[in-house]
Amino acid sequence: MKKELIQLQHISKSYDGHMILDDLNLTIHENEFVTLLGPSGCGKTTTLRIIGGFERPDSGRVIFDGEDITELAPNRRQVNTVFQKYALFTHMDIAENIAFGLKIKNKSQAYIKDKIKYALKLVNLEGYEHRMPDTLSGGQQQRIAIARAIVNEPKVLLLDEPLGALDLKLRQEMQYELIRMKNELGITFIYVTHDQEEALTMSDHIVVMNKGYIQQEGTPEDIYNEPENAFVADFIGDSNIITATMVRDELVNILGTNFACVDKGFGENKPVDVVIRPEDVKLVERGKGTLPGVVSHIIFKGVHYEMEVQAGGFEWLVHSTRMNEVGSEVDIRVDPFNIQVMNRPASEDEEAIGVAE
Amino acid sequence: MQKKKSNNVFEKIYMGIIFVFMYAPILTLIVLSFNSSKSRAKWGGFTFNWYIRLFSDSEVLNALANTLIIALIATIVATIIGTVTTVALVGLNRKTRAVIMGVTNIPMINADIVTGISLMLLFRVLHFNTGFFTVLIAHITFNIPYVMLSVMPRMKTISPSVYEAALDLGARPMYAFRKTVLPDLAPAVVSGALMAFTMSIDDFIITYFTKGSGFDTLSTKIYNEVKRGIQPEIYALSAIIFIVVLGLLFASNRMKNVKIKPREMDERKAKGRKVRLIAATAVAMAAIVFLGMLFGGVFSKKSNQVYVYNAGEYIDPEVIEMFEEEYGIEVIYDEFESNEIMYAKVAADNAAYDVLCPSDYMIAKLIQNDMLYEIDLDEFPNAQEYTGPQYFESAQAFDPGNKYAVPYFWGTVGILYNKTMVDEPVTSWDVLWDEKYSGEILMQDSIRDAFMVALARNGFSINSTDPKEIEIATQDLIDQSPLVQAYVVDQVRDKMIGNEAILGVIYSGEAIFTKRENPNLEYVIPDEGSNVWIDAWVITKDARNKENAKLWIDFMCRPDIALMNFEYITYSTPNIAAQEMIEDEDIRTSEVAFPPAETLKRCDTYVYLGEEGDRLYSDAWKKVKSAN
Numbered sequence: 003m004k005k006e007l008i009q010l011q012h013i014s015k016s017y018d019g020h021m022i023l024d025d026l027n028l029t030i031h032e033n034e035f036v037t038l039l040g041p042s043g044c045g046k047t048t049t050l051r052i053i054g055g056f057e058r059p060d061s062g063r064v065i066f067d068g069e070d071i072t073e074l075a076p077n078r079r080q081v082n083t084v085f086q087k088y089a090l091f092t093h094m095d096i097a098e099n100i101a102f103g104l105k106i107k108n109k110s111q112a113y114i115k116d117k118i119k120y121a122l123k124l125v126n127l128e129g130y131e132h133r134m135p136d137t138l139s140g141g142q143q144q145r146i147a148i149a150r151a152i153v154n155e156p157k158v159l160l161l162d163e164p165l166g167a168l169d170l171k172l173r174q175e176m177q178y179e180l181i182r183m184k185n186e187l188g189i190t191f192i193y194v195t196h197d198q199e200e201a202l203t204m205s206d207h208i209v210v211m212n213k214g215y216i217q218q219e220g221t222p223e224d225i226y227n228e229p230e231n232a233f234v235a236d237f238i239g240d241s242n243i244i245t246a247t248m249v250r251d252e253l254v255n256i257l258g259t260n261f262a263c264v265d266k267g268f269g270e271n272k273p274v275d276v277v278i279r280p281e282d283v284k285l286v287e288r289g290k291g292t293l294p295g296v297v298s299h300i301i302f303k304g305v306h307y308e309m310e311v312q313a314g315g316f317e318w319l320v321h322s323t324r325m326n327e328v329g330s331e332v333d334i335r336v337d338p339f340n341i342q343v344m345n346r347p348a349s350e351d352e353e354a355i356g357v358a359e
Numbered sequence: 360m361q362k363k364k365s366n367n368v369f370e371k372i373y374m375g376i377i378f379v380f381m382y383a384p385i386l387t388l389i390v391l392s393f394n395s396s397k398s399r400a401k402w403g404g405f406t407f408n409w410y411i412r413l414f415s416d417s418e419v420l421n422a423l424a425n426t427l428i429i430a431l432i433a434t435i436v437a438t439i440i441g442t443v444t445t446v447a448l449v450g451l452n453r454k455t456r457a458v459i460m461g462v463t464n465i466p467m468i469n470a471d472i473v474t475g476i477s478l479m480l481l482f483r484v485l486h487f488n489t490g491f492f493t494v495l496i497a498h499i500t501f502n503i504p505y506v507m508l509s510v511m512p513r514m515k516t517i518s519p520s521v522y523e524a525a526l527d528l529g530a531r532p533m534y535a536f537r538k539t540v541l542p543d544l545a546p547a548v549v550s551g552a553l554m555a556f557t558m559s560i561d562d563f564i565i566t567y568f569t570k571g572s573g574f575d576t577l578s579t580k581i582y583n584e585v586k587r588g589i590q591p592e593i594y595a596l597s598a599i600i601f602i603v604v605l606g607l608l609f610a611s612n613r614m615k616n617v618k619i620k621p622r623e624m625d626e627r628k629a630k631g632r633k634v635r636l637i638a639a640t641a642v643a644m645a646a647i648v649f650l651g652m653l654f655g656g657v658f659s660k661k662s663n664q665v666y667v668y669n670a671g672e673y674i675d676p677e678v679i680e681m682f683e684e685e686y687g688i689e690v691i692y693d694e695f696e697s698n699e700i701m702y703a704k705v706a707a708d709n710a711a712y713d714v715l716c717p718s719d720y721m722i723a724k725l726i727q728n729d730m731l732y733e734i735d736l737d738e739f740p741n742a743q744e745y746t747g748p749q750y751f752e753s754a755q756a757f758d759p760g761n762k763y764a765v766p767y768f769w770g771t772v773g774i775l776y777n778k779t780m781v782d783e784p785v786t787s788w789d790v791l792w793d794e795k796y797s798g799e800i801l802m803q804d805s806i807r808d809a810f811m812v813a814l815a816r817n818g819f820s821i822n823s824t825d826p827k828e829i830e831i832a833t834q835d836l837i838d839q840s841p842l843v844q845a846y847v848v849d850q851v852r853d854k855m856i857g858n859e860a861i862l863g864v865i866y867s868g869e870a871i872f873t874k875r876e877n878p879n880l881e882y883v884i885p886d887e888g889s890n891v892w893i894d895a896w897v898i899t900k901d902a903r904n905k906e907n908a909k910l911w912i913d914f915m916c917r918p919d920i921a922l923m924n925f926e927y928i929t930y931s932t933p934n935i936a937a938q939e940m941i942e943d944e945d946i947r948t949s950e951v952a953f954p955p956a957e958t959l960k961r962c963d964t965y966v967y968l969g970e971e972g973d974r975l976y977s978d979a980w981k982k983v984k985s986a987n
């Protein structure tokens with residue numbers, strides 16, 4: 003097990019009487035690429051700002067490397083931030099921007115010069131020393147913001163949606179760039195995004211948040227394959243989320259038809275939700291599957307076809323490399339280990355609190 | 360297309376008219392400041408004389424120095440406080456910010472007069488001695504919102520994340536602020552400071568109420584001078600102020616528009632250096648002046664003083680110096696614009712001045728309201744010996760028993776006419792109703808003087824409070840109004856000198872001066888009688904320097920002093936000895952300056968009409984004015 007670097011203990015925060023974070027607990031290990039993932043307004047930036055020291059939690063403690071830093075000023079934390087809106091110093095050139103933190107630490111001229119060079123190389127912007135920030139494109143500015151942060155060799159780098167403003171291609175390039183930097187520099191990244199694909203691509207560890215509560219934590223595979231509730235399942239990729247009844251262990255009734263599954267311990271005849279990924283829904287000849295249905299819609303997506311199938315009164319989303327024409331009569335089959343069974347919360351608020359309990 | 364073009368022409372004409380309206384008066388003023396003739400009506404050739412005179416007038420220069428020092432210090436302090444407050448405000452949440460902004464903006468939205476009076480009251484409650492420091496505090500107070508108003512919008516555009524980024528990189532809060540927020544804020548701060556400076560130089564009302572006695576800035580000084588006719592030096596001064604203020608506003612606008620572009624980096628740095636240089640110079644100047652004042656002013660201050668409150672231009676300045684030298688008493692000398700303003704000030708703070716020089720009816724009002732100190736004429740040997748007893752006699756009309764007042768100057772109201780333009784000798788007020796002179800008649804723009812003419816013409820008392828008589832007089836004035844060229848105060852003099860009118864109602868003192876400039880002018884007190892007015896010295900009830908005040912009054916009655924004042928002011932002196940010492944025989948025997956006793960018998964002083972009477976007159980006056 004890796005060393006625990008940051009611990010958020012029972013953090014609560016509210017603005018103007020609105021609870022934004024409620025008793026949040028999170029542990030971040032050294033040298034990890036941790037991603038906070040969640041819809042807009044769920045409290046990701048707030049969490050990051052508490053770690054950076056720009057907000058003080060109403061209650062709870064922030065522990066860094068065994069020390070309580072809850073009250074420590076931001077300029078005294080061994081943490082650097084890449085802000086959601088770049089926040090470059092517009093009246094300084096690129097070199098001065100990057101040198102800002104180093105000058106404060108009284109590094110020698112030669113050292114600073116070296117570092118600027120090294121950092122610009124790292125972000126692929128060599129020779130940009132004397133440009134002004136507003137003559138750079140959004141992606142270039144973002145990379146300068148990253149360079150400005152990493153020259154200080156922080157133990158932890160906080161990145162708040164650093165790729166939000168970039169186009170798809172540049173975003174993908176930068177994703178690899180960031181992973182490379184993380185490996186090269188050996189520092190801990192805490193990364194914020196609401197883009198689930200980005201999170202799955204880059205992270206060692208994903209924290210899914212909703213309405214200020216952590217819904218689920220784990221590796222990208224855990225999160226994708228075994229969402230613990232409907233919110234996570236829905237948020238991470240497309241999926242079929244269906245209300246169902248757990249008949250008994252390893253047997254679930256979906257839309258009136260019994261399916262074999264691998265889940266146990268829900269009790270008998272209990273209401274549940276099931277999640278089935280669209281690529282796990284197999285379409286077979288009529289009579290060869292579990293549930294009969296009719297293909298109602300089809301779109302070609304490049305790698306696969308996306309189809310909608312009416313079956314048992316539910317519109318199933320199906321991904322497949324083989325196409326079935328609209329109107330064709332098929333059967334649906336799902337392998338037992340591809341059916342993910344989850345407890346059904348009684349209300350929406352309970353849904354948000356979900357796993358936090 | 361065609362339509363658009365004509366629209367453009369219309370726009371241009373419209374703009375042109377607006378500009379003419381705005382700048383024509385100022386242009387006139389600038390032109391007049393180079394006019395060698397004292398009259399506004401005629402051009403006497405180009406001269407720099409008024410500018411030279413202005414800069415050799417130590418009182419005006421003093422006021423100018425006060426204005427600049429106050430403006431400078433107030434600007435610096437207000438800029439610092441205003442900027443810091445704004446920055447702090449942005450950190451607060453929206454609701455609190457709105458409330459605080461609202462509160463701080465009150466002095467700006469508030470009428471100046473309310474701000475001025477409330478500050479005056481506050482200073483009084485706190486027992487602050489009004490003067491330099493109270494004016495300074497007042498200016499700082501009203502300047503802060505201007506700075507905030509300039510800085511706030513800029514501050515709002517600055518994203519806090521830039522400041523946070525600096526903190527994040529290890530900067531301490533002050534350093535982060537200086538490096539990230541301040542450079543972005545600087546143009547707005549400078550423009551706010553310039554605005555504050557302009558406002559400070561410009562302010563009159565608040566200064567007037569907080570300055571107390573013996574301290575003047577340019578605006579209050581100018582205001583004082585206006586009373587007995589504006590001197591051309593003031594045009595010169597106003598022209599200079601206008602140019603300076605225009606320059607500052609221009610600079611302030613330039614500052615606001617500075618956008619920082621990368622290629623302008625060096626230029627911008629140079630500009631930053633310039634701003635810093637100006638700021639440093641300003642601070643150094645302020646420091647020097649301030650120290651100078653401390654050593655020159657505070658430490659040499661004599662404890663032996665007398666506070667004098669007189670009408671504007673109503674003494675030979677040399678007389679003040681002579682008094683100071685002979686008695687070793689420092690004279691704190693202030694001037695008022697009208698009896699009413701004087702009354703308001705004395706009513707608010709009876710001890711502000713020791714000795715006043717009001718007019719007859721106002722003395723009656725002061726006595727009635729128990730605001731004066733009872734004197735014993737035996738303590739005024741010069742007054743007893745040299746002031747003509749007939750004047751004390753006349754003074755009984757408003758000061759029965761001569762218990763409060765010592766006459767200073769007196770005069771009559773009459774008709775000034777151009778003898779080459781009238782057909783028959785002018786002997787009656789009726790001439791002012793003669794249609795022959797339609798458009799050539801000037802009336803005094805003052806309630807009592809206008810009604811005096813109409814009442815006297817009808818044979819009524821000039822102090823009548825009989826509604827029927829007032830009604831007749833009112834109707835007369837309404838009937839007369841189509842013939843009147845203008846209701847004016849001190850323009851009678853200029854217009855008559857410039858042959859712009861044939862007949863004008865005027866004070867005798869002015870008449871002597873105008874006759875000198877235009878020998879065709881004649882002054883007459885009509886047969887129906889007129890007003891004789893007396894201005895006299897009185898001591899306030901709570902005066903702190905009563906003995907000095909008595910010395911001052913008796914000094915004014917010394918024949919040589921009375922003569923100096925007479926020659927300076929040209930109103931009639933009640934000092935018999937001084938009258939005999941007048942060198943110019945024409946004036947010594949002038950019937951304008953010293954009308955024969957039988958003429959004077961026809962004249963009355965104004966008496967205080969009481970509140971009821973005041974209202975009767977002012978209602979009637981409104982009718983006359985709205986009939987015009």
Ligand SMILES: Nc1ncnc2c1ncn2[C@@H]1O[C@H](COP(=O)(O)OP(=O)(O)OP(=O)(O)O)[C@@H](O)[C@H]1O
Binds near residue numbers: 017022041
């Ligand atoms: N300074 C503030 N004052 C009041 N409310 C705030 C403040 N900062 C954040 N909030 C509120 O807290 C909630 C969480 O905000 P936060 O910025 O953490 O969201 P986020 O997860 O980063 O969203 P996004 O993906 O849109 O950036 C939002 O509802 C937001 O309106």
Ligand SMILES: [Mg+2]
Binds near residue numbers: 048086
């Ligand atoms: Mg955010």
